[in-house]
Amino acid sequence: MDTLQQAFQKLPLLTEVPAEVFPILLDGAVEMTFKAKEIIIGEGELPSGLYILLSGTAKLYKSSLDGKEQTLFVLTDGEPFCLCSTFRKKPFPVTATALTPCKVVSISKQSFFAAAEKDNAFLFSMLLKVSERLRDAMELAGTLSLQELPQRIATFIAKLDSPATSQKEDHTVHLPISHKELAKVIGATPEALSRTLKRMSEKGMIAIEGRTVHILNRIMLEECAEMGL
Numbered sequence: 001m002d003t004l005q006q007a008f009q010k011l012p013l014l015t016e017v018p019a020e021v022f023p024i025l026l027d028g029a030v031e032m033t034f035k036a037k038e039i040i041i042g043e044g045e046l047p048s049g050l051y052i053l054l055s056g057t058a059k060l061y062k063s064s065l066d067g068k069e070q071t072l073f074v075l076t077d078g079e080p081f082c083l084c085s086t087f088r089k090k091p092f093p094v095t096a097t098a099l100t101p102c103k104v105v106s107i108s109k110q111s112f113f114a115a116a117e118k119d120n121a122f123l124f125s126m127l128l129k130v131s132e133r134l135r136d137a138m139e140l141a142g143t144l145s146l147q148e149l150p151q152r153i154a155t156f157i158a159k160l161d162s163p164a165t166s167q168k169e170d171h172t173v174h175l176p177i178s179h180k181e182l183a184k185v186i187g188a189t190p191e192a193l194s195r196t197l198k199r200m201s202e203k204g205m206i207a208i209e210g211r212t213v214h215i216l217n218r219i220m221l222e223e224c225a226e227m228g229l
Contacts, residue, residue, distance in 0.1 A: 056102030
């Protein structure tokens with residue numbers, strides 16, 4: 001457990017949590033590993049507690065009876081999930097699947113609530129994360145319903161751009177997911193995504209090399225996010 005506690009203490013989510021809370025969280029914690037494409041927890045399942053992705057990349061998504069998927073969130077190192085289900089003790093409303101090999105830790109509901117009673121900083125950090133997810137979900141709903149495909153792509157790329165480099169005329173960002181998964185995030189087919197990326201490249205806005213996106217003209221990218229091509 002010492003190694004797991006060290007991993008916990010490095011998580012941005014828990015940086016404000018005092019050291020005496022970690023033994024409470026780790027009491028009964030279960031560490032799990034998953035292969036790429038393996039389901040971590042399925043829609044409708046009752047989670048055992050709070051899950052935290054220690055390493056790897058995973059996605060939360062909804063799927064229809066005909067197999068169509070809509071990716072809601074892409075999770076990276078340190079991201080928690082099953083937050084609302086832990087608070088409300090309700091079935092998980094989406095499916096969590098590993099996109100790469102993942103290491104996940106499950107914190108029991110008993111340990112979660114014991115830590116929340118022990119320290120307000122822990123509870124506050126969880127509430128902040130819930131509010132962030134709600135905001136992101138509302139933004140996604142607006143993006144899918146109101147924006148055209150070029151706007152959705154430009155918005156996604158612009159959000160990946162770090163503030164430290166956004167003033168430079170030519171810099172790069174790395175897509176955390178494949179083009180196929182990106183299409184699911186923005187509600188498009190892979191073919192439509194490919195065509196639109198090509199159009200954006202032809203206009204001198206971006207250049208694509210696999211998952212690397214060279215932003216050639218930040219102003220054009222922002223205009224595309226606002227008004228489309």
